[in-house]
Amino acid sequence: MWAEEVILNWRDNRLEFSAPRVRFLEEGKPMELLHNAEAVPFGFQITLWSGNRNHIFKTLTDRFVVSYGLWDEKYQVVKTQSPVRKVEHLSVVDAEKWCWEQMAMDVTGIGATEPLWVRLDVRAEDDKGSPLFAGSVGESGISSTSLVELFSRPPRRGQSHWGPYEMGPFTLDELKRSPRRGS
Amino acid sequence: MTKLCCLAIMAAGMLAGCNITDDDEKSAQDLNVNSHYVVESVNLTGARRANISNLLRSEMDGFVGARYDQSALEKLAERLKKELRVPDVQVKVVRGSAPDNLVVNFEIEPTHEHVFDLNVGQFVYHSKEGWSGDGGATVNLHGNAFSFGLVSNSDTLIERYAGIRARYERKHVGTDRLRLRFDFASFHSEWNAATLAVAPEGEIYRDRQSFSPMATVVIADPLELDFGADFARFRVPLPDQTGGEGAAAAKTESSNAVVSTLRYHQRWGSEHDPVQQEANASYSVAAATSVFDTDREYTRHMAKARYKYRHVHNSVEIGFLAGMIHGDAPLYERFVLGDSTTLRGWNKFDLDPLGGSHVVHGSVDYSYRVLQIFYDTGAIWDAPQQREQKQSVGVGFKKEGFQLAVAFPLRAGRCDPIFYAGMNF
Numbered sequence: 354m355w356a357e358e359v360i361l362n363w364r365d366n367r368l369e370f371s372a373p374r375v376r377f378l379e380e381g382k383p384m385e386l387l388h389n390a391e392a393v394p395f396g397f398q399i400t401l402w403s404g405n406r407n408h409i410f411k412t413l414t415d416r417f418v419v420s421y422g423l424w425d426e427k428y429q430v431v432k433t434q435s436p437v438r439k440v441e442h443l444s445v446v447d448a449e450k451w452c453w454e455q456m457a458m459d460v461t462g463i464g465a466t467e468p469l470w471v472r473l474d475v476r477a478e479d480d481k482g483s484p485l486f487a488g489s490v491g492e493s494g495i496s497s498t499s500l501v502e503l504f505s506r507p508p509r510r511g512q513s514h515w516g517p518y519e520m521g522p523f524t525l526d527e528l529k530r531s532p533r534r535g536s
Numbered sequence: 537m538t539k540l541c542c543l544a545i546m547a548a549g550m551l552a553g554c555n556i557t558d559d560d561e562k563s564a565q566d567l568n569v570n571s572h573y574v575v576e577s578v579n580l581t582g583a584r585r586a587n588i589s590n591l592l593r594s595e596m597d598g599f600v601g602a603r604y605d606q607s608a609l610e611k612l613a614e615r616l617k618k619e620l621r622v623p624d625v626q627v628k629v630v631r632g633s634a635p636d637n638l639v640v641n642f643e644i645e646p647t648h649e650h651v652f653d654l655n656v657g658q659f660v661y662h663s664k665e666g667w668s669g670d671g672g673a674t675v676n677l678h679g680n681a682f683s684f685g686l687v688s689n690s691d692t693l694i695e696r697y698a699g700i701r702a703r704y705e706r707k708h709v710g711t712d713r714l715r716l717r718f719d720f721a722s723f724h725s726e727w728n729a730a731t732l733a734v735a736p737e738g739e740i741y742r743d744r745q746s747f748s749p750m751a752t753v754v755i756a757d758p759l760e761l762d763f764g765a766d767f768a769r770f771r772v773p774l775p776d777q778t779g780g781e782g783a784a785a786a787k788t789e790s791s792n793a794v795v796s797t798l799r800y801h802q803r804w805g806s807e808h809d810p811v812q813q814e815a816n817a818s819y820s821v822a823a824a825t826s827v828f829d830t831d832r833e834y835t836r837h838m839a840k841a842r843y844k845y846r847h848v849h850n851s852v853e854i855g856f857l858a859g860m861i862h863g864d865a866p867l868y869e870r871f872v873l874g875d876s877t878t879l880r881g882w883n884k885f886d887l888d889p890l891g892g893s894h895v896v897h898g899s900v901d902y903s904y905r906v907l908q909i910f911y912d913t914g915a916i917w918d919a920p921q922q923r924e925q926k927q928s929v930g931v932g933f934k935k936e937g938f939q940l941a942v943a944f945p946l947r948a949g950r951c952d953p954i955f956y957a958g959m960n961f
Contacts, residue, residue: 390629390638391606392568420568423631423638429569441569 359473359518363528368458370399370473371450375515378419378428378445383477383513387421387428394418394433394478399456402470402521403463410463417452463525470521477513568606575599575640576632582644583620584712584757589812590804592616596642604629604638613642619806620644651676657685660876660958664883665690668876669958672701681705687723691875691961693868694731694884694891697744699723713754721746725868730889739867739890742786744770748795762797766822770866791866792828793836796821810848817841822869834863838871853901861893871895873916873926876961880912881928881943881954892916894923906935910943932956 362369378384383393395417403410418431428448432438432455440451456473463469508514578596585593595612599605606627613625624645632639652675659669672685683703690696705717722745732740750764768791797820805812822836838859845852857878859871870891874884878897897914909931917923932941941956 389627390568390570390573390604418567420570422569422572423629424573424636427569431567433567439566 358516359520361471361520361523361528363460363525366459366461368401368460368471368528370453370456372453372473372518373446373450375475375518376445376449377475377477377513377515378449381513382479383419386479387419388423390421390423392418392420395452396476396478397452397456398474399458400472401458401460403467405468406470410460410469411458413456413458415455417455419448419452460525465526465529466524468522468524470519470523472517472519474517475515476508479513568604570604570606570629570638573604573636573638574632575602575604576634576637578640578642580642580644582646583622584754588616588619589806589809590802591809592619592806599640604640609640615806615808616642616644618808622646656959658958658960660691660956660961662691662876663953663955665696668692670701679706679708681707687721692872694870694872694889695725695727695867697723697725697868709751715752717750717752719746719748719750728885728889730885731867734889735867738772741770741772741789741866744768744866744868750795758800758802760799760801762795762799762820764795765793765828766795767792767828768866789831789866790829791824791832791869792830793822793824793834794828795823812844812846814844815842824863824865832864832866834861834865834869836861836865836869849905851901851903853899853903855899855901856897858896859894865893867891871916873897873914876956876958878912879914879926879928879945880910880930880941880956881945882926883954887926888916888918893918903934906933908932908934908939908941910941912943 358372358374360371360373362371377395378387383395386393397413397415397417399413401410401412402408415432415434418433420429421427422429425442427442428445429439429441430443430448430451432452438455440448443451578599580588580596588596592612592615599609599612609627613627617623617625622644626643626645628641628643630639630641631637652673654671654673656669656671659667659671661667668689668691670685670687670689672683674681674683676682681704683701683705685701686699687701688696688698699722702720703717705715707715709716722743724743725741727735727740746766746768748764748766750762752760752762754760769788770791771786771788774785774787797818799816799818801814801816803812803814817840819839820837822834824830824832824834826833836859838857840855840857842853842855844854861870867890870893872884872888872891873879873895874882874887878899879887895914895916897912899910899912901908901910903909909929911927911929913925913927915923915925927946928943929946930941930943932939934941937959939956939958939961942953943956944951944953
């Protein structure tokens with residue numbers, strides 16, 4: 354089962370993800386908010402299973418606060434989980450790409466022929482009543498725990514989300530030969 | 537420079553991982569690239585600036601010249617929403633006229649107008665005069681409001697009048713600054729024995745109707761001017777038949793006047809703030825002259841002022857009114873003291889059973905939470921030698937429009953209290 358939207362690559366013992374068709378900055382309410390000078394947090398979660406679908410090898414969550422400069426018409430992205438990073442003056446495509454790049458996953462310890470499955474999930478915190486969104490604007494705090502909680506339940510009604518995109522089974526050997534792309 | 541940048545990012549990252557305090561708000565702004573820009577102007581759409589308190593207005597103006605702060609703007613939008621009691625206030629941001637400048641617009645979503653609305657305007661029980669009340673229904677269609685109501689009132693005038701009221705109103709005539717309304721009323725009047733005993737012949741009417749087209753212009757917030765006319769007709773029994781069994785014969789008189797009211801309303805703070813102040817003042821004049829083909833020629837002036845100061849649960853309210861009539865005004869235009877809002881505790885028929893042509897009155901109300909105490913003083917007269925200051929005090933409970941009070945006239949001899957109960961009086 355392969356999601357068409359996501360491309361998987363292996364480099365230096367790391368799984369890299371890209372999703373050029375997932376235009377989370379150029380769709381719906383998040384885009385409307387960004388073009389209204391608001392900062393919009395996006396939660397990313399990637400889960401990797403190894404051996405079988407009952408064994409989670411690793412779950413990676415992160416949060417990116419994106420804003421769009423009304424005058425320079427470029428994007429700023431702040432990765433808020435450790436290690437914290439910030440980039441500015443990006444085009445929309447580059448901003449989306451940068452977020453996926455930060456989600457690269459270390460797969461040390463996984464056998465080359467071990468079957469793997471992966472799921473990717475993106476959610477915008479575009480509901481002002483949500484604690485995560487409030488956290489981004491200084492009302493209350495958020496934590497990595499809240500990110501996990503965020504993805505442990507279905508998206509709220511009206512919440513912008515992309516995915517989940519699921520892929521597998523595949524092996525690292527297959528990825529080393531060529532990136533896996535949805536067909 | 538790079539180190540400084542990283543420190544800022546780290547601070548922003550920490551915000552994402554722990555509770556944010558006010559001290560961290562500057563760092564929180566690093567999350568939004570637009571915080572580098574300066575706010576050029578702040579506008580309000582969907583409501584007049586005069587409708588919001590001075591405090592919020594000055595806070596709005598305080599954003600001008602400052603760096604864009606999404607969090608602070610959203611907090612202000614939330615306070616505007618509460619103060620104006622509207623479904624939503626949106627913050628819309630666009631580029632300003634100069635590079636790196638932004639224009640902020642607070643867009644007020646209007647309250648959904650109910651197509652059909654029922655209301656009870658006032659309802660009061662006075663232990664000497666009985667019940668008074670009015671209620672009605674309003675139909676709102678495309679910015680036009682049609683109201684119809686029933687009234688029975690023995691409180692505000694020297695007569696008990698009962699009947700119907702109808703109104704057409706348009707709140708926006710091309711602009712928010714101009715409103716139009718047409719009022720029609722038809723009342724049957726009943727009289728107290730004390731009034732009948734002293735009323736000159738030809739003053740007591742049984743029925744009256746009035747039609748009043750009015751326009752309201754917002755001169756400059758918060759100053760408004762009403763102007764229009766009041767055309768009234770009333771049936772006066774012929775002199776030899778007044779009060780008699782066969783008093784069917786009557787003549788119709790008219791009282792046509794041009795009327796105008798200058799009104800000021802200002803408030804500082806809102807009910808959500810610990811300190812709130814509100815000031816209301818008005819001056820109205822009605823002039824009925826032969827130009828309007830009137831049977832009664834008179835001029836009526838009235839000035840009112842009211843100031844309220846609230847600090848948390850304590851509030852003090854000071855009221856003042858003064859009025860003067862020259863000429864031959866019908867009884868419903870004459871001033872009354874001793875009702876549910878003036879010289880509370882006095883019986884208006886003891887003070888002046890015909891009403892007066894001159895009045896002056898002041899009151900002080902103090903309340904703590906629901907407990908209320910008040911002091912009234914005033915005088916009503918026709919001739920200067922009749923002028924005599926009266927005073928009264930009272931105590932009661934008041935909560936969200938509902939009120940229960942007992943008031944005593946301050947005078948020598950017997951002192952009969954008067955009880956009041958009801959809402960919106």
